[in-house]
Amino acid sequence: MKRNAAKYNENWDFIVIGGGASGLGTALDAVTRGFKTLLLESHDFAKGTSSRSTKLVHGGVRYLGQGDIFLVREALRERGLLSQNAAHLCKNQDFVIPNYSWWGGYYYKFGLTIYDLLSGKLSLGKTKYINKKKTLKRLPTSTPEKLYSGVVYKDGQFDDSRLAINLAQSIEDAGGSVLNYAKVVDLLKNEDDKVVGVKVEDQITKETFEVKAKVVVNATGVFTNDILNMNNPKHGKFVVPSQGIHLVLDKSFLPSDSALMIPKTSDGRVLFAVPWHDKVVVGTTDVLVEEPEFEPKPLQQEVDFILQTACNYLTKKPTRK
Template identity: 50%
Template sequence: MQREPLLERLRTAPRWDVVVIGGGATGLGCAVDAAARGYSTLLLEAHDFAQGTSSRSTKLIHCGVRYLAQGRLGLVREALAERATLLATAPHLVYPLRFVVPVYRQWDRLVLAAGLTAYDWLAGRHGLGPSRLLSARETAAALPGLQPAGLVGGIACMDARFDDARLAIALMRTVFDLGGTAINYLPVTGLRHEGGRVAGVTARDGETGETFAIAARVVINATGVWSDEVRRLDDPSATRRLAPSQGAHVVLERRFLPGRDALLIPRTPDGRVLFVIPWQQHLLLGTTDTPRADCPLEPRPFAGEIDFILATAGRYLAQRPTRADVHSAFAGLRPLLGGAGGTAQLSREHAIDVSAAGLVTVAGGKWTTYRRMAEDVIDHAAGSAGLPPHPCPTARLALHGSPGAPCADGYGTDRAEIDRLPGATRRLHPAFTLSEAEVRHGARHEQAREVEDMLARRHRALFVDAPAAIEAAPAVAAILADELGWSARRTTESKEAFRRVAEGFL
């Protein structure tokens, strides 16, 4: 998957059926769906795949107990079905996970039990096992490290976790498996109009500056929190539709909660839930819901968000975490559909808009339902562009790397190929499993173009332990320089760019 042959496709293709702008969960899902239906498909991403929101989630493929409490039964049912689909089509990346809710008041136990019984009923054949009441002893055994004072019991329920950035890379690889094309670091700079209709895009190679005029029968705007900006390329008078919200997370050592189960705190002072999840041999804590008026590419957690997460978790953990215990802290922006009230009450559902000129924009949504969103989008896009109708096959489409059985490292069927590359046994830092061979594989087959691409998304080092990731950067840069033919100056620039980003995770 070398870059020059991909760019040559742009120079020589007369017209694409579908051009997707945006390489996050939604855009990648749309590209997979379009290619699976047989449409000639191109996806363009301004930065790296999943660099924004889609690599900064709470790592859950979940149905949202909170949505059930809000009465959003349709969203819960849809998420339950999509969770089952992902467990079947990407078993190397999506895993069942048991959550335990500790209870310190008997009344809360009754209320939660009633809610989770309804949840089990809604899940039906998509359920991963029934919820069950736990005694105080069973709860303490499931959550070693839990605050024992006043504990009266708990409730256990099943959901699923995943690696968001690795799933995005699997989707990108699936686009190619299906005959489509996806290219990162190639921002769209404008929309092309013919006869009053959107007929393609103009784009610029972020590495060389070369410009491309790309014709398309339909263009899909799947740029998440930046979708209003793309809509204004089509119609400068387009009004704002999104109300971005920031969600922050912190990462701690497993010693605070060393068991296999996740802790679910059912109600925080701001009315949300908080998760403490075993992930990447660490603990992931989050999330918050903070409105933002701006949409930076690299949002940073606010000091108050970090303090809120640590304080809330500290009320449930026997050992209270402090800022000194945080290995990494990160934030992501949610593309919520606008409305009245705080962002915690805004819709996580998606909406599709087709402009007068035919630009198809999808907004809202979440990782769990990305496939269903993509199906809706391509249905609209095909109808708008007059493409020949084809049914959506993605509900049973195994994603790239799927081994048909759980695979611990997320590479799936690619692991055998990685193990044949130079440096398969050479680990680049004692804090991580990342090997020289995995970096070479990222450059050759996963479009890793920067040190950050490898340490933040092809591997999750930056999200797990920011200081150690900074230490690993020179070794990663040297391997990428060998693979991509970098000069000494280009190598230094990539290392320094990574350091600047990593400082925001410290």
């Protein structure tokens, strides 16, 4: 980005800290409502979680399993809107659930039909029950023993980092400002202890400057506590960080345009194996960590978990080699 501290030295309505999906979305919302908006990102846009997702635009099948209908309905609506507003970055993706019990086909067909219905006019297509033969045609490397049937449902897939860049461009187009490599290192407060701006350190020149705003939004994701600490070091643990990983496998492990969805892993979550740029992305995990890092490392237990779960469902077994 063009860097000119003087350009940012004005009174803003909104300063948004964090250039991930949440911050960029918030800033675009603010600027398109007519507010003077500045977004500050300490690294590159989508440096954090927002470039490392499973790339699904979904309503959250697992939240449906937990009975959180309102959350799923809202997410499905957003899925539909994103597919319309960013059609160049989103595509429809078929997911197949292989059923290894006689009742699985009926159970998941029923549940995912509700998922379709909740998406209303923004539905991406109907859920289908398919027999064993068709399931193996769609997922040629899925384990055939004890396979009864499959359920095919539609969800969205998107390019998360491209979306972040396009959101940043849209903010600028709408008259807002976005600045990367600009780390918020402190909050400015008035005599009533109210936050009135931020102190920024340019990560390229190491110069610092101050910017003022009526509203400061903390959209730093897993780093939220750092900003809260600037406001009040005794704030307590507001966000408990966790990490998740994916393994990227050669396409030969799942040579298909359909994705594999495992609805219940040994730790009670869902696991996806999704085609992505001639590879297959398999994930994810969810492990609590003490301190979040900008370059998190996969833990041995996470890699083992994904390999083991994938081995349970695939005839071509992925290993560490």
